[in-house]
Amino acid sequence: MAIRWSRWSPQIALAPAVIVTAVAFIGSIGWTIYISFTGSRRFPDYAIDPERWSRQYERLAKDRAWGISLDNLIVFGIGSLLAIVFGFILAAMIEREKRGEDVFRTIFLYPLAISLIVTGIVWRWMFNPSLGVENFLHQLGWESASFDWLSSAETAMYGIILASLWQSSGFFMALMLSGLKSINSEIWSAARLDGVGVFRLYIEIIIPMMKFTFLTCAILLSLGVVKAYDIIVAMTNGGPGQSTWMPALFTINAYSAKSNIAYASAAAVMMLVITLAIFLPLLLLFIWQQKRRKAAVA
Amino acid sequence: MSTMTDNFVPRRKKRITGRSIAILAFLAMCAAFFCIPLYVVIVTSFKTMDQIRLGEIFSLPVTWTLEPWREAWSEACSGIKCEGVSAGFFASLKILFPSLILSLSVSSVTGYALALWNVRWAGTFMFILFMCAFVPFQIIMIPMIILTGKIGVYGTIWGVAVVHAVLALPILTLIFRNFYKDIPGEIMQAAIMDSGSFWRIYREIILPMSANIFIVVLILQITSIWNDFLIGITFGGLNNKPMTVILANTVISATGESSYNVDMAAALLTAIPPLLIYFVLGKFFVQGITAGAIKG
Numbered sequence: 134m135a136i137r138w139s140r141w142s143p144q145i146a147l148a149p150a151v152i153v154t155a156v157a158f159i160g161s162i163g164w165t166i167y168i169s170f171t172g173s174r175r176f177p178d179y180a181i182d183p184e185r186w187s188r189q190y191e192r193l194a195k196d197r198a199w200g201i202s203l204d205n206l207i208v209f210g211i212g213s214l215l216a217i218v219f220g221f222i223l224a225a226m227i228e229r230e231k232r233g234e235d236v237f238r239t240i241f242l243y244p245l246a247i248s249l250i251v252t253g254i255v256w257r258w259m260f261n262p263s264l265g266v267e268n269f270l271h272q273l274g275w276e277s278a279s280f281d282w283l284s285s286a287e288t289a290m291y292g293i294i295l296a297s298l299w300q301s302s303g304f305f306m307a308l309m310l311s312g313l314k315s316i317n318s319e320i321w322s323a324a325r326l327d328g329v330g331v332f333r334l335y336i337e338i339i340i341p342m343m344k345f346t347f348l349t350c351a352i353l354l355s356l357g358v359v360k361a362y363d364i365i366v367a368m369t370n371g372g373p374g375q376s377t378w379m380p381a382l383f384t385i386n387a388y389s390a391k392s393n394i395a396y397a398s399a400a401a402v403m404m405l406v407i408t409l410a411i412f413l414p415l416l417l418l419f420i421w422q423q424k425r426r427k428a429a430v431a
Numbered sequence: 432m433s434t435m436t437d438n439f440v441p442r443r444k445k446r447i448t449g450r451s452i453a454i455l456a457f458l459a460m461c462a463a464f465f466c467i468p469l470y471v472v473i474v475t476s477f478k479t480m481d482q483i484r485l486g487e488i489f490s491l492p493v494t495w496t497l498e499p500w501r502e503a504w505s506e507a508c509s510g511i512k513c514e515g516v517s518a519g520f521f522a523s524l525k526i527l528f529p530s531l532i533l534s535l536s537v538s539s540v541t542g543y544a545l546a547l548w549n550v551r552w553a554g555t556f557m558f559i560l561f562m563c564a565f566v567p568f569q570i571i572m573i574p575m576i577i578l579t580g581k582i583g584v585y586g587t588i589w590g591v592a593v594v595h596a597v598l599a600l601p602i603l604t605l606i607f608r609n610f611y612k613d614i615p616g617e618i619m620q621a622a623i624m625d626s627g628s629f630w631r632i633y634r635e636i637i638l639p640m641s642a643n644i645f646i647v648v649l650i651l652q653i654t655s656i657w658n659d660f661l662i663g664i665t666f667g668g669l670n671n672k673p674m675t676v677i678l679a680n681t682v683i684s685a686t687g688e689s690s691y692n693v694d695m696a697a698a699l700l701t702a703i704p705p706l707l708i709y710f711v712l713g714k715f716f717v718q719g720i721t722a723g724a725i726k727g
Contacts, residue, residue, distance in 0.1 A: 142628060142629030142630060143544040143548035143549075143550055143629055144550065146540050146541070146543075146544045146629060146630075147541055147544050147545070147550065147556075149537050149541075150537060150538070150541040150560075150600060150604060151556065153537075153597055153600055154556075154559060154560065154563060154600070154601070156578070157571060157575065157578070157597045158559075158563040158566065158571060158601075159559070159563075160574070161570070161571035161574035161575060161578075162566065162570050162571060164573075164574045165570050165571065165573060165574060168573070177577070223458070223461060226454050226457060226458055227458065229454060230451055230454045230455060230458070232451070232455065233455070233458070236462075237458050237461075237462060239710070239713060240462045240465050240466060241461070241462070241465055242709075242713075242717065243465070243469075243706065243709055243710075244465065245709075245720065246654055246658075246702075246705045246706055246708070246709035246716065247658070247702045247705065247706065248657070248658035248659075248660065248675050248701060248702065248705070249658065249660070250658075250660050250675045250678055250679050250701070251675075251678070251698045251699075251701050251702045252468075254678070254679075254682050254683075254694065254695075254698045255468045255469075255471070255472050255695075255698060256468065258471070258472070258475065258488075258691060258694070258695065259467075259468060259471060259488070261488075261691075263486065264483060264484070264486045264488060264691070265488055266488060268486040268488065269486070269487065269488050269489055272486070272487070299464070299465065299468065303465070304720065307717055307720070307721060308721060311721065356565055359567055360567055360568070362660075362661055363660045363661065363675075366660070366679065366683070367679060367682075367683065370683060381567070381569060384569045384572075385569065385572075385661075385665075388572070388573060394573055397569075397573060398573060400569070401567070401569040401570045401572070401573075402570065404567045404569055404570065405566060405567060405570045408565065408566065408567055412565060
């Protein structure tokens with residue numbers, strides 16, 4: 134009896150997770166994809182009109198707000214790449230100097246513990262046109278200083294990028310730091326003996342050795358960029374106008390403000406497609422690199 | 432974990448060189464960039480509105496006042512309700528506990544079964560979990576709203592808690608599985624020979640070994656649930672809004688002149704619990720956010 138039970142127990146123990154995955158993830162994704170081909174509005178309507186199955190996607194393609202969302206996704210993605218660069222510079226300096234490592238690490242990483250809503254609210258206050266940092270700069274006598282980024286459609290995205298850099302750079306610093314620490318310390322002395330300059334050492338030896346860490350960072354960054362929502366709600370709520378809309382905000386707005394389930398589903402499917410389009414190539418690159426490294430070791 | 436051992440390697444005393452000074456100066460400037468927002472929020476929350484209207488965002492309060500904090504906690508208006516962020520604080524706590532119990536129990540047992548027991552389809556299942564960990568929430572949002580509505584938990588504390596547990600399941604399971612797979616096979620062999628059943632081995636051998644990973648996952652979950660906004664606003668309904676949602680309503684949709692000092696006090700009140708965890712248990716926090724990421 135005991136043996137039989139223990140043979141079945143693992144399967145029974147796995148049942149909740151399997152059911153949740155099947156229903157909440159696979160089933161739900163399938164449902165959303167299906168609904169995106171229908172004409173559902175407030176309530177799901179499962180009939181697909183064979184001639185107009187793609188109408189939600191056609192509507193998306195014509196929707197100016199969706200176009201803005203995609204443009205902003207690219208701007209935000211490129212801007213957020215700075216977090217990786219900044220994180221690497223911070224990590225390299227901390228690693229090199231070693232003095233004060235714990236203090237600096239603690240300071241650079243604390244924004245990550247804070248809710249993005251709080252981060253957004255705090256930065257919104259700093260960007261306040263009449264009472265914020267801009268006013269302070271004016272009082273210092275720098276009359277032409279402009280730090281009122283959120284109230285103009287041209288600069289609002291940069292304000293959001295700055296706040297999100299503040300929030301996430303520490304995370305990439307932490308990943309880079311553990312990557313740097315796994316590098317054999319003999320490289321440093323070898324490089325010194327060979328008279329290789331510090332800058333060349335980083336560009337030609339250290340960074341190529343940290344390919345994995347950079348790939349991991351890129352994957353995590355891209356996922357975060359596609360998901361960006363809270364910080365926009367807290368800082369601009371999409372405004373001024375629709376200038377800071379992003380796909381996540383668009384999708385939720387299509388559901389909650391427009392009450393259009395099919396349209397929101399189509400936008401959500403596009404988000405999934407974008408995620409996969411960025412994520413899968415990076416993942417394949419990651420696996421390929423891993424295979425190559427394993428082959429090199431063997 | 433390698434970082435922990437590295438810290439204890441004794442290093443030679445270095446002379447302060449010009450390069451060291453340049454690096455330290457740069458790092459200090461960056462540290463200032465990271466600290467300025469926190470400084471600004473703290474001083475603003477202790478100022479009177481009269482002083483704030485002068486527009487000196489970096490100056491210290493002339494008269495320190497706790498009034499904004501009191502108002503933020505118990506009076507500030509969020510929508511039509513004026514009960515401060517305290518309501519959100521207690522709602523967040525109520526969401527936290529069931530959600531933690533659900534997600535930790537299911538994902539640790541699942542991770543244990545996948546790592547140490549012979550399940551033929553474990554590889555396939557782990558790959559599916561891995562993919563699920565990365566899908567954007569929006570793709571499952573609407574069906575989850577309908578599903579939670581059908582089982583009658585939509586708009587309740589349980590609805591928010593269950594959705595948190597569901598969303599965390601893939602990544603937490605993988606973290607647990609990665610931890611348990613390093614348990615030596617001999618221990619498992621001996622335990623099975625000793626007529627240990629699945630659950631007995633879990634209770635008597637695995638759980639006592641898992642204190643470290645449980646703390647890491649616990650902290651990861653506490654901070655991410657506490658800081659969540661989207662799930663709370665989508666599934667909490669009108670009466671179970673977590674603290675971040677109340678905060679956002681208070682600050683963003685306020686009409687008339689904003690009381691910036693109250694806003695900042697409310698923001699700080701929301702940020703204090705995770706910040707406390709971070710400053711007290713930082714090592715575990717860092718392990719948590721990197722564990723799911725790197726090992727994947």
